[in-house]
Structure formats: C-alpha cells, structure tokens
Amino acid sequence: MKFYNINYHKEKKTFSQALQQGLGINQGLFFPEYIPKLNNKTIENILNLNFIDKSSYILSLFLEKEMELNILNKKIKKGFNFPLIFNIFDKNLACLELFHGPTLAFKDFGVRFMAQMLKFFNKGKKNKIIILTATSGDTGAAVAHAFYNIKNIEIVILYPYKKISILQEKLFCTLGNNIKTIAIKGNFDDCQKLIKKSFNDQELKQTLNLNSANSINISRLLAQICYYFEAFSQIPLDQRKKKIIISVPSGNFGNLTAGLIAKVMGLPIHKFIAATNINDTIPRYLNLKHWEPKKTISTLSNAMDVSIPNNWPRIKKIFQTNNWNLNLLESKSITDLETTQTTINVFNKYKYILEPHTAVSFCALKKYILEKNTFNIFLGTAHPAKFKEYIYNTLHKKIMLPKILTNCIKKENLSYKLPNNFLVLKNFLIKNYII
Incomplete structure (x- = not known):
C-alpha cells in the first residue's frame, strides 16, 4: 500500500518510507491511498481474535508485503505488552481504559x-x-x-x-x-x-x-485503529445491535481519526463524539462552518489544550472521500467546572475515579445522548494517579501511585x-x- 501526502498528492511513499520521513512536502500528512473495506463475515472473524492477533491482522492490511505477518505479530506483542480494560458501568455504558501501559496513557x-x-x-x-x-x-x-x-x-x-x-x-x-x-x-x-x-x-x-x-x-495513527475493534469485541452480544456511540477526548484528534478509519473499514459505529475542553476550535467549526482558532487556554485537561489540531486535515479527507456529511460528527466543548462536577458525580454514582481528560469524555457523552437503543463508550486516556493533586482536591481521596511514578x-x-x-x-x- 502507498501513502500519499495530503498537501501534495504526487508524493507517495510506502509505509516504511512514510514512517521514517514523518512529514511530507509542504508539511503534508501522509494518508493511505485507500482504506481497506471489510465485509461482515471478516469483521466477525476479527472480533473473535485475541487483541494481539486482531491488531496484527488489521495492521497487515496497511503494511501488506513490507513485513511478514509472523514478524509483525512478534513486534505487536512486544509493543502492546500491557492490558486494555473494558469497564462496564450500566447495561449500556462502558469505559475503554487505555491507560494501563508503561506510561499510564493511551499514547x-x-x-x-x-x-x-x-x-x-x-x-x-x-x-x-x-x-x-x-x-x-x-x-x-x-x-x-x-x-x-x-x-x-x-x-x-x-x-x-x-x-x-x-x-x-x-x-x-x-x-x-x-x-x-x-x-x-x-x-x-x-x-x-x-x-x-x-x-x-x-x-x-x-x-x-x-x-x-x-x-x-502514520504509524501512530494506524496502531490506534486496533483498540476500536477490541472495544467492539468487548461489547456484550445482546448490546451489539444497538447504535454504538463513542466519546473520544480530543486534542490533536489522532485518536478520533483512528476511530473514523475503523468505521470506514466497516466497524459498525453509529456516531463519534469529539470531546474537547474549552479550546473549542472544532465544535465551533462544526456549528458555524467557520475556521477560527483562538489562543490556546490552559485547562485541567492539559493534554487537550490544542487550538490547531494537527490531524484535522486527515479527518476532512475521510469525510470527503466517503461522501460523509460533517454533521455525522458530534463535538462538545466542556468547561473546567463541568469537568470537576462530572468527576464528583461519577464517583458518587459509580465509585469510579476519573481524571480530567476522561471526565471531559464522559461529560460530552452525557450531553449528547444516553438512550435505551444505544450502547455508549467513553475513552479513558490517562491514569488518575497522574493527577493525584486534582483528585485529592476534588474528591478528597488519596491515590496510590503506580510503581513507575514512585520510581x-x-x-x-x-x-x-x-x-x-x-x-x-x-x-x-x-x-x-x-x-
């Protein structure tokens, strides 16, 4: 498969070339020439695989002949050597916890x-x-x-x-x-x-x-596609036919881009919610159709303090190529006050501790919809221990630091x-x- 430069379509690279080059001419992002489309039977087979084999199959579709499948599988096993946890709260609400890696974040x-x-x-x-x-x-x-x-x-x-x-x-x-x-x-x-x-x-x-x-x-983007398939495979069978809604904490929008690629591939996700803090360039753009980034403001969810998201050109390309209307994407802007209130409410109801980014994700989901005919997932992108002072000030709870932090x-x-x-x-x- 070739990857082309969004800003200069004549520049095309293999995966290994795009990986090592990073950016193309005119600071262009690389993007797949095509996104593989999977039929229902293939998706069903993928969902039945374990996470490593699932990821190996998905990524092999983009690497094609550049790396043998058994080698790719070994590399993924070495890279994804930590758990991914699907935490179900209510019958139709779950958190995909992506923060159990060596640095306690989905990255x-x-x-x-x-x-x-x-x-x-x-x-x-x-x-x-x-x-x-x-x-x-x-x-x-x-x-x-x-x-x-x-x-x-x-x-x-x-x-x-x-x-x-x-x-x-x-x-x-x-x-x-x-x-x-x-x-x-x-x-x-x-x-x-x-x-x-x-x-x-x-x-x-x-x-x-x-x-x-x-x-x-491009390598980072492709890797993130995998856990959307894993999330879907963890949804209880009696819930999979419902409308699947996923709320994604969004700063640079790479996480959301990967989710949209999974949808193009055929994963039946009904709608994505781009959850931002008050750095709301995208929510305003979707509402007003006017691109007007403002000065970046510091917030509790600091990893999302981004006014000019790098991956937005890729998202626009996905919508253009698939003839999707941007109205298919929902985006909500969450204030620090709402973030903190959400942290308190979720702890009181579920005894579950949210850090600020995950709280933004949950709050945006609640603002959008939680109906009986939907199954709703919010992404947990960072471990609460990384924000222990915020947690203590908000919930008056002390969090034990994981070993990597104490070290x-x-x-x-x-x-x-x-x-x-x-x-x-x-x-x-x-x-x-x-x-």
Missing part, C-alpha cells in the same frame, strides 16, 4: 508500535534518526520510554514550560541518555509550530535525519529551557546533533 499504543517499526526498518543503517516531537502532557512520556536506549535513534521532546503536571514532566524528563527534553516558554501550539518550522528548514533537512513521533506520524518522582529533571524562538531551537539541534 503508549501508538508510540510503542512506532518504536518497534522504526527499530525494524532502521536495522543495519548507520545514520541516526533524530525524532523531534511535541507534547502537551502524555505523548512525551510515551515517546521517551518507548525509544529509551534504542540504538541510533535520538529523541528531542518539546513541551510547554509549567503547563503540564509535575508527574507528567517527571515521567519523561528524568531519563537522559538518548532522550533530551526542552521546556519551551509558550503553549503547546507554539511547540507544534517550532516542530513544523524545523521540518520545513532546508539546512536542518540536509544535515539531520529528522522524524516526528507526534500523531502526525521517577525523586529523580532530577534534566530538561533544558528555551524561549519560543525557532533560531534558538535550530542552533540547539545543530550544536547537539551535527558532529
């Missing part, structure tokens, strides 16, 4: 698959890959841990200074070795702009082998601090990576 799925793929396709090559990526909270830790100590791959992570939680920061800023972290004096959108400028700079292109591990990388909390923060200035970042990269 572990996409990034660990990417790491395994890059390690495989870069094997035997002498030149180093420099992965330059931005994080609004969870991506940084997932990338750092997935690529830690992998030979010939260097990681540079940008994040907004003092705009992520201390525990989030400690998870990826304390590793060292092939991991460098930079606190940028700005917001997440500023970090993303610096990344894009770096990929567009001719001198850096010619001197550094740059790549990105953000959700702009890193006392370690030294090794981050650099740089201004929101591209030339300063460029000089940093040249100084550190051009020998």
Whole structure:
C-alpha cells in the first residue's frame, strides 16, 4: 500500500518510507491511498481474535508485503505488552481504559508500535534518526520510554514550560541518555509550530535525519485503529445491535481519526463524539462552518489544550472521500467546572475515579445522548494517579501511585529551557546533533 501526502498528492511513499520521513512536502500528512473495506463475515472473524492477533491482522492490511505477518505479530506483542480494560458501568455504558501501559496513557499504543517499526526498518543503517516531537502532557512520556536506549535513534521532546503536571514532566524528563527534553516558554501550539518550522528548514533537512513521533506520524495513527475493534469485541452480544456511540477526548484528534478509519473499514459505529475542553476550535467549526482558532487556554485537561489540531486535515479527507456529511460528527466543548462536577458525580454514582481528560469524555457523552437503543463508550486516556493533586482536591481521596511514578518522582529533571524562538531551537539541534 502507498501513502500519499495530503498537501501534495504526487508524493507517495510506502509505509516504511512514510514512517521514517514523518512529514511530507509542504508539511503534508501522509494518508493511505485507500482504506481497506471489510465485509461482515471478516469483521466477525476479527472480533473473535485475541487483541494481539486482531491488531496484527488489521495492521497487515496497511503494511501488506513490507513485513511478514509472523514478524509483525512478534513486534505487536512486544509493543502492546500491557492490558486494555473494558469497564462496564450500566447495561449500556462502558469505559475503554487505555491507560494501563508503561506510561499510564493511551499514547503508549501508538508510540510503542512506532518504536518497534522504526527499530525494524532502521536495522543495519548507520545514520541516526533524530525524532523531534511535541507534547502537551502524555505523548512525551510515551515517546521517551518507548525509544529509551534504542540504538541510533535520538529523541528531542518539546513541551510547554509549567503547563503540564509535575508527574507528567517527571515521567519523561528524568531519563537522559538518548532522550533530551526542552521546556519551551509558550503553549503547546507554539511547540507544534517550532516542530513544523524545523521540518520545513532546508539546512536542518540536509544535515539531520529528522522524524516526528507526534500523531502526525502514520504509524501512530494506524496502531490506534486496533483498540476500536477490541472495544467492539468487548461489547456484550445482546448490546451489539444497538447504535454504538463513542466519546473520544480530543486534542490533536489522532485518536478520533483512528476511530473514523475503523468505521470506514466497516466497524459498525453509529456516531463519534469529539470531546474537547474549552479550546473549542472544532465544535465551533462544526456549528458555524467557520475556521477560527483562538489562543490556546490552559485547562485541567492539559493534554487537550490544542487550538490547531494537527490531524484535522486527515479527518476532512475521510469525510470527503466517503461522501460523509460533517454533521455525522458530534463535538462538545466542556468547561473546567463541568469537568470537576462530572468527576464528583461519577464517583458518587459509580465509585469510579476519573481524571480530567476522561471526565471531559464522559461529560460530552452525557450531553449528547444516553438512550435505551444505544450502547455508549467513553475513552479513558490517562491514569488518575497522574493527577493525584486534582483528585485529592476534588474528591478528597488519596491515590496510590503506580510503581513507575514512585520510581521517577525523586529523580532530577534534566530538561533544558528555551524561549519560543525557532533560531534558538535550530542552533540547539545543530550544536547537539551535527558532529
């Protein structure tokens, strides 16, 4: 299968080429030339597989002849070496918990698959890959841990200074070795702009082998398709014929893009809800049909503090290619006050602890619909322990920290601090990576 550049359709790459290049000409995102369509019988067979075999089959449709199925299966088994939990609350309500990986966030799925793929396709090559990526909270830790100590791959992570939680920061800023972290004096959108400028700079292109591990990388996107099929397979059989509604916490919109691809493939999902915080570019766009990003505002759900979602061009392409009306996509904007009230309400009713991103997802779902003829799923994207102060202040409950957090909390923060200035970042990269 070929992957084409959305901004320059003549540029077409194989999976391994798109994986290693990251962005195309004119900062274009790579996207499959076609999305495989599966009939009902094939989907039924896939749903009966275990998660590793299910994921291997789905991803083999996109990799085709680039990797043998048995090798792909081994790589996925190594990458997805943690549980995915489907937590049913009521007869027609469930949470898909995606935060049981090594860095306690859903990003572990996409990034660990990417790491395994890059390690495989870069094997035997002498030149180093420099992965330059931005994080609004969870991506940084997932990338750092997935690529830690992998030979010939260097990681540079940008994040907004003092705009992520201390525990989030400690998870990826304390590793060292092939991991460098930079606190940028700005917001997440500023970090993303610096990344894009770096990929567009001719001198850096010619001197550094740059790549990105953000959700702009096609490998991360493809990996996330898998857990939508797994979620559907966990729905009780007597509920599967109902309208399936999935609420997705949305910042950069990679998670939602993967879900939409699953729907195109034939997974019978009735509707997606793009749940955002008050950084509401997409809800306003869907309501008013006018694209007007505003300045990014810091919220409790900090990993979703994004005003210009990178994956929106891919979502538009999905709707155009399939002749779908954008009205098929629902989007709700949730305030911090609503987030906190939802956290309290869910704990009081279910004795279940939500962190802010998952609370946004639940609240958006409740705002939309919870009828008898629907089965409703909200995605849990981060472990509550990463927001223990928020949980304590909101619910007066102390959360035991998982081992990975207790191991890193006392370690030294090794981050650099740089201004929101591209030339300063460029000089940093040249100084550190051009020998």
